[in-house]
Amino acid sequence: MKNISFGNRILLLILLLLLMSVLSTLYLMHIIKATESSMLASQNAKLENVAFLFDQSMPDGLGTGIGQSAGAKERAERIEKLGQMLNTKIGEIKKDYPEVHLGILVKQLDVFYDGTLRFGENYSLRRKNAFDEVIQTQQQLVQDLGPEKGGVVEIYRPYIRNGRLEGVIRSAEYLADTDYYDQRKEVENTVYVIIALVIVTGTGGSMVLFRQFVAQVHNIKAGVRELEDDLKNTLPPAPGELGEIVSAINRLATKIAHLNLYNEKMLASIDDAIIVVDNGGRIVISNNMAGKMFGVQEKVKGAHFNEVLPKESPFGVLLKDTLSDSRLYRDLQVDWVNEGHVSHILVSTSTLDDYGGNIIGAVLSCRDITERIRLEEKVHLQERLASLGKLVAGVAHEIRNPLTSISCYIQHWQNQNKPNPRALATMYREVARLDSIVDQLLYFAKPAEAQFSFNDINKIADNVLAFFGELHQGRYNLVKNLKSGLPRVWIDTEQIERVVVNIMFNALQALPEEGTVIVSTDYCPEEDKVEVTVTDNGCGIPQENLVHLFDPFYSTRPKGTGLGLAIAHEIIKAHGGHIEVESEVGRGTRFAFYLRTKEDV
Numbered sequence: 278m279k280n281i282s283f284g285n286r287i288l289l290l291i292l293l294l295l296l297m298s299v300l301s302t303l304y305l306m307h308i309i310k311a312t313e314s315s316m317l318a319s320q321n322a323k324l325e326n327v328a329f330l331f332d333q334s335m336p337d338g339l340g341t342g343i344g345q346s347a348g349a350k351e352r353a354e355r356i357e358k359l360g361q362m363l364n365t366k367i368g369e370i371k372k373d374y375p376e377v378h379l380g381i382l383v384k385q386l387d388v389f390y391d392g393t394l395r396f397g398e399n400y401s402l403r404r405k406n407a408f409d410e411v412i413q414t415q416q417q418l419v420q421d422l423g424p425e426k427g428g429v430v431e432i433y434r435p436y437i438r439n440g441r442l443e444g445v446i447r448s449a450e451y452l453a454d455t456d457y458y459d460q461r462k463e464v465e466n467t468v469y470v471i472i473a474l475v476i477v478t479g480t481g482g483s484m485v486l487f488r489q490f491v492a493q494v495h496n497i498k499a500g501v502r503e504l505e506d507d508l509k510n511t512l513p514p515a516p517g518e519l520g521e522i523v524s525a526i527n528r529l530a531t532k533i534a535h536l537n538l539y540n541e542k543m544l545a546s547i548d549d550a551i552i553v554v555d556n557g558g559r560i561v562i563s564n565n566m567a568g569k570m571f572g573v574q575e576k577v578k579g580a581h582f583n584e585v586l587p588k589e590s591p592f593g594v595l596l597k598d599t600l601s602d603s604r605l606y607r608d609l610q611v612d613w614v615n616e617g618h619v620s621h622i623l624v625s626t627s628t629l630d631d632y633g634g635n636i637i638g639a640v641l642s643c644r645d646i647t648e649r650i651r652l653e654e655k656v657h658l659q660e661r662l663a664s665l666g667k668l669v670a671g672v673a674h675e676i677r678n679p680l681t682s683i684s685c686y687i688q689h690w691q692n693q694n695k696p697n698p699r700a701l702a703t704m705y706r707e708v709a710r711l712d713s714i715v716d717q718l719l720y721f722a723k724p725a726e727a728q729f730s731f732n733d734i735n736k737i738a739d740n741v742l743a744f745f746g747e748l749h750q751g752r753y754n755l756v757k758n759l760k761s762g763l764p765r766v767w768i769d770t771e772q773i774e775r776v777v778v779n780i781m782f783n784a785l786q787a788l789p790e791e792g793t794v795i796v797s798t799d800y801c802p803e804e805d806k807v808e809v810t811v812t813d814n815g816c817g818i819p820q821e822n823l824v825h826l827f828d829p830f831y832s833t834r835p836k837g838t839g840l841g842l843a844i845a846h847e848i849i850k851a852h853g854g855h856i857e858v859e860s861e862v863g864r865g866t867r868f869a870f871y872l873r874t875k876e877d878v
Contacts, residue, residue: 338438727769787815
């Protein structure tokens, strides 16, 4: 039943109603037939009554009549005399029942008396067979002959006196002489006409109603197709329950239209360029900012994104990756050269899924951050200029101390005219310190060009931990907690190894004997980055010192240069990641930095 369309269900219902009408008509005809049977039963009762009256009118039998005519010597005279007596009795009964044909067959004479003067063989073979059957069985016989045989109802009653069958009484009525068959025919014709009218009217009316219903359904379907293109084309009113359905569809279309209006207003107020495509790559939604950034106009709805997005831009490739491979991008910075101008765009893509988890489209979101980067560069330049002052002061301080020592020993040599071995060692140590400061300063000012490739961060952490394990020979507890199955990171191996080494040096210098350093790795799916943490249980860093932790030449240790963490910060920044630090005095410090798993676009 579920696979039968709604229209077919209604058609089946109409046919069922017609069937019920036909069955009702047949039942009516059955009632007419039963009424006819009842009428025939009444007719039979009347004829039986007439035969009974005739039977009772001759209580002494037919022998008395024969005896009174015994003086007649010839058989014909006897038949005639008996006929006069029987005809008299028949005539008396027919006064009350003139429509009834009454007669008697006298068995002894084999003569049938019917109230006329015909005393010969005046009955048909059919009657003779009926007389013979009653004489043989001595049982009453009823015959109902239809209109094709004259329309006769007959009663054959055995006339028995003193245990001897003397004759057979016949009472009959010819229905053709009455209007019985005409009335029955008229009733039947009327019933047939009514049946035909019911069938024709029911069928015709049902088909008209069904065609009207189907036409209204087709109108609704056509209106729904128009709604797909323009929600303003509401469906025309319809009668009955279809009208309620139409009203519900129109209300739903109005709500969707309002939601679309809200979405359009919202998208128009967003500074990001947004393009929404279906799973076939056809553009469904594009906001005003997309028109400004890519030259996308309203008329491109339905066009493929490859036909609309600039050919030389990377946006089509990113959107294709998202649609075909479900590869998502989040805040991916790309440089787009458009008409000789370089624009810095922050790109994000995502898939659109239905309730079943099937991809039905994708979203491309682009934010132009060119001006922001320029402002950041200006701010960064100001910061670097400000840092330069601190750097100059730090360099002057760091260089002046060893130079002072060297100057004092040189003056001492001039006075003594003889170099002191201890002084020479001190001078060599100070010169080496100056050389180290200059090397770190140069690296900080202009790091070496990074050589990026995909690498295993766990392997780098293993190498650094092995180096420090050999260097300190069990003085500290070095623990590694490296997560397996991490994605490879897009890094310069030498520079990231230097970051881990600098942070490890910082952690070990803050540790007491047998202190613990834990190096861990993990994956952050929400950022699609790999996290590296170095945690120690050393003395910790005061909160007021945390803000200056990555400033060059900032150090709280007497012999620290203050460049190790500054260099680590610059390297992580150049890798597109970031570095975080948490510390609590007396409990330890936790450094964490995050690396990308995707290469630059």
